[in-house]
Amino acid sequence: MSKITFNEKTYDLNENETVLECLLRHGVDTPYSCQSGSCQSCMMRATEGTPPIEAQAGIKPTLQQQNYFLACICKPSSDLSLCAAGNEALPKQQATVIDKTPLSAKIMRLRLAPEQSLSFQPGQFINLHRDDGLTRSYSIASLTTEGFLELHIELIENGRMSSWIHNELEVGSSITIEGAHGDSFYLGGRPEQPLLLIGTGSGLSPLWGIARAALQQGHSGEIHIYHGSREPQKLYLMEELRQLATKHGNVRYTPCLSSGEMKGVHVGRAADTALSEHPSLSGWRVFLCGHPQMVNDTKRKAFLAGANFQDILADPFTINTN
Amino acid sequence: MSQSLYDRIGGDAAVNAAVDLFYRKVLADDRINHFFDGIDMAKQHAKQKAFLTMALGGPNNYTGEDMRKGHAHLVARGLNDSHFDAVMENLGATLTELGVPGDLIAEAAAIAESTRNDVLGK
Ligand SMILES: Cc1cc2nc3c(=O)[nH]c(=O)nc-3n(C[C@H](O)[C@H](O)[C@H](O)COP(=O)(O)OP(=O)(O)OC[C@H]3O[C@@H](n4cnc5c(N)ncnc54)[C@H](O)[C@@H]3O)c2cc1C
Ligand code: HEM
């Protein structure tokens, strides 16, 4: 019989028993509802071992790839170690700051070299832990082939982590990282699909990774990048993005300033501009990163404009309250 | 034993095809979309699948009591027959759009209708 390990305890599965049944039989308090594989309340992640493919039915492909599964329909044929979805702590490790370069007055590019190899996809995020325990999430802009982790950090007024990174963190010093997390990244397999990438402020960071990962994997469909901000200092990588669009005929780049005026920049919000230029998103894949309200509103609008739910990948940069 | 409605409609694949269509209709329907505000869209989307699987007579372990408890907070916010009718209408329109034959739609409607008292806490 197979065994499952959860919260450092190991349980034997009875014959024909699901992971959920086994956990409940042992009195483990774990969420569930329909017990038939449709509501996704019981979603877990296998941190060791591979869940059977049937137990991943209906889950977002970017989660399937990370071994998420539904406990209520999972009858493992081999041993699994599990954690609850939404509560995944991956191993921490140290990383060295190898580069710190301002990309604009408000955005700092940080490049880190992790001590051990870190498995990630561009567009996912890692958690940075300062020695006093302060923890914040930052998205990954670099490609897996670049050999470093690149982060773009926006300076937030009175922001504890962001101002510390901008003003105090030194090249050569070491910082604790944990990850990678998140289901907003490029998966190959549908190279002709048009992509819509919308970001505000440092929400460009994951999009810069995602767009280049798509091109690296031979994406041939159109890739539309809309990057917006309220302040000109938060529009960055403009030259690099223009070059990307020149080099790849399928890339379109539209920088947007929500108000004011700037040469070569569209006036209007990024999401409004993108949605009015692409009123039908049926068949598109959509990536949304940055301001939480922009992300959540646009998710809904993109879905109503015809994008499949599974094709809307979003990372709201939720503000910490602690 | 005769095949269940769920199997005749096309099982899991049919439900998957219906979820986006149905959820889009619900979100666009001003009579009922306020009940779905403020809940994480991914969770809500998965629950639409639970709803459709149930309405199409597919595998589920929900009891009438579960439906009562699961919608009690909505009844407290004013959920009534008119909202239930709106959901029924969206269900019918979704299945019609997918080309499901009328007699099967009627069967699905009857299953959903049978939960009315529990959903509305009557
Ligand atoms: C999944 C995820 C990915 C993220 N990726 C990135 C990234 O790639 N780059 C990046 O720069 N940030 C990113 N963030 C945001 C980041 O984690 C921090 O929230 C941000 O850096 C602020 O932290 P802080 O400690 O500097 O500010 P805090 O000390 O937490 O906040 C200081 C004050 O500023 C307010 N505040 C916080 N954020 C904002 C904001 N955006 N605009 C206005 N006011 C604000 C707070 O309410 C508070 O009053 C991401 C967040 C998430 C959840
Ligand atoms: C037609 C009969 C109905 C059936 C069979 C039904 C079925 C279900 C099911 C199976 C769930 C998921 C429960 C869970 O696993 O947590 C659910 C949740 C929900 N239903 Fe219904 N439902 C019906 C009518 C309605 C109506 C009329 C409304 C409102 C207009 C509604 C609004 C909701 C909401 C908002 C949730 C999510 C609750 C939450 O997560 O807080 N339902 N329903």
Ligand code: FES
């Ligand atoms: S409990 Fe609903 S999917 Fe597992």
